[in-house]
Amino acid sequence: MSDLPPAADPHDAEWSYETAAVQSGIPRGLGQTIGFPIHAAAAFQFDTLEQAQTEFQTNAGLSYARIQNPTVRALESRITTLEGGESTVALASGQAATLTAILSVCRAGDHVVSASSLFGGTTGMLSNILPLMGISATLVDNTPGAIRAAMQENTRLVWAEMISNPAGDVADITAFADIAHQGGALLAIDNTCGGVGYLCRPLDHGADIVAQSLTKWAGGHGSVMGGSVTVGTRHDLTRNPIYTEGGENSVLTVRGDGALAWRQRWFGASQLGMTLAPHSAFLIAQGLETLALRMSRECETALALAQWLQAHPSVGQVSYPGLEDHPFHTQAQKYLSGFGAVLSFEVPDPAAFLSRLRVLRVAPNLGDVRTLVVHPWTTTHGRVPEAARRAAGVTPQTIRMSVGVEALVDLQADIAVGLSNRPTV
Numbered sequence: 001m002s003d004l005p006p007a008a009d010p011h012d013a014e015w016s017y018e019t020a021a022v023q024s025g026i027p028r029g030l031g032q033t034i035g036f037p038i039h040a041a042a043a044f045q046f047d048t049l050e051q052a053q054t055e056f057q058t059n060a061g062l063s064y065a066r067i068q069n070p071t072v073r074a075l076e077s078r079i080t081t082l083e084g085g086e087s088t089v090a091l092a093s094g095q096a097a098t099l100t101a102i103l104s105v106c107r108a109g110d111h112v113v114s115a116s117s118l119f120g121g122t123t124g125m126l127s128n129i130l131p132l133m134g135i136s137a138t139l140v141d142n143t144p145g146a147i148r149a150a151m152q153e154n155t156r157l158v159w160a161e162m163i164s165n166p167a168g169d170v171a172d173i174t175a176f177a178d179i180a181h182q183g184g185a186l187l188a189i190d191n192t193c194g195g196v197g198y199l200c201r202p203l204d205h206g207a208d209i210v211a212q213s214l215t216k217w218a219g220g221h222g223s224v225m226g227g228s229v230t231v232g233t234r235h236d237l238t239r240n241p242i243y244t245e246g247g248e249n250s251v252l253t254v255r256g257d258g259a260l261a262w263r264q265r266w267f268g269a270s271q272l273g274m275t276l277a278p279h280s281a282f283l284i285a286q287g288l289e290t291l292a293l294r295m296s297r298e299c300e301t302a303l304a305l306a307q308w309l310q311a312h313p314s315v316g317q318v319s320y321p322g323l324e325d326h327p328f329h330t331q332a333q334k335y336l337s338g339f340g341a342v343l344s345f346e347v348p349d350p351a352a353f354l355s356r357l358r359v360l361r362v363a364p365n366l367g368d369v370r371t372l373v374v375h376p377w378t379t380t381h382g383r384v385p386e387a388a389r390r391a392a393g394v395t396p397q398t399i400r401m402s403v404g405v406e407a408l409v410d411l412q413a414d415i416a417v418g419l420s421n422r423p424t425v
């Protein structure tokens with residue numbers, strides 16, 4: 001059998017983020033590659049019938065690349081280290097990660113409570129796709145009181161984003177975890193805007209599952225798609241019938257402590273086939289190596305831009321959790337080591353603003369090294385009902401910006417041109 005990297009070297013967990021991001025998962029030794037080798041493979045060999053039989057029963061090693069691949073596995077172990085978790089399954093997109101996280105604890109008849117300040121794709125999945133499978137969801141304000149009031153007997157999962165976009169709500173993880181656990185449910189946090197544990201590690205604050213898009217800050221260069229689901233070590237599944245009923249066949253009895261992670265790989269990768277390609281895993285692992293550098297710079301620039309925009313006479317409401325007037329500023333200080341790279345602001349004429357830009361680019365991604373802007377009203381939130389759009393902090397004037405690594409002065413100069421009365425071309 002080909003070598004499968006370890007799930008996560010416990011030694012790596014002692015490193016600080018910047019060190020773990022470049023060192024974890026890379027073996028030392030004569031002739032070892034410095035980066036992750038790409039294993040371009042669909043299947044792996046066995047020597048004996050017994051090996052193959054065991055592998056098909058446990059899915060613990062290498063057999064078929066829909067289930068595991070050494071390159072993907074190396075990325076998974078790096079993410080596990082960076083998020084401070086027990087194990088990770090990497091998948092083809094953030095959407096794949098969201099679906100896998102939900103299906104790992106919910107089945108027909110079950111219920112999800114979610115904060116309503118959400119990525120549009122998550123709102124769509126909770127409102128349109130999961131009901132087709134008999135899983136219902138209640139979307140409420142991003143506060144402990146609203147989450148508690150929405151809990152039902154059949155609630156198996158509470159969901160929130162670490163930092164929502166574009167509003168910049170910050171999840172009160174500790175409070176949400178207590179509410180979920182009291183109700184026998186788990187707490188999942190979408191940590192996409194938290195940058196793979198760089199701004200916050202939700203598992204440290206009581207979350208049970210971290211789901212995220214790796215397309216954004218992890219990839220970091222607008223060149224690859226991916227997602228991941230990481231589980232922590234402390235989750236209690238004994239009140240979820242999926243894991244307990246069925247006696248001898250219960251997932252918990254058969255899979256023990258690793259039951260949740262096993263089900264996520266089984267559903268997301270093995271059965272639904274939302275597998276991450278090894279070339280993508282390589283690009284994401286390489287992106288992670290500079291995430292800390294990029295994101296610390298981006299947070300610094302985003303704060304400077306937010307303050308500058310707030311003082312600009314042509315700009316309306318500026319929303320950024322780093323600003324003292326932001327409703328989640330205190331919570332952001334409590335949970336985050338930086339205020340994130342996404343901000344939003346209102347301009348008088350969004351169409352003219354966007355058409356004048358020469359540095360900022362109009363594109364829907366987040367976390368790119370280049371600064372990207374969109375008009376959420378007509379694009380990312382275009383399908384969301386108007387009241388919900390406004391509740392999410394989106395007005396017809398709002399521009400969302402994901403700040404890149406360019407020089408602050410060039411971004412300011414470009415925005416100034418965008419806001420000027422210069423004729424558009």
Ligand SMILES: *Cc1c(COP(=O)(O)O)cnc(C)c1O
Nearest residue numbers: 093094095119190192213215226
């Ligand atoms: C982009 C995004 C997703 C979905 O990720 P994809 O990789 O685009 O599928 C999920 N959650 C958040 C917060 C996102 O920004």
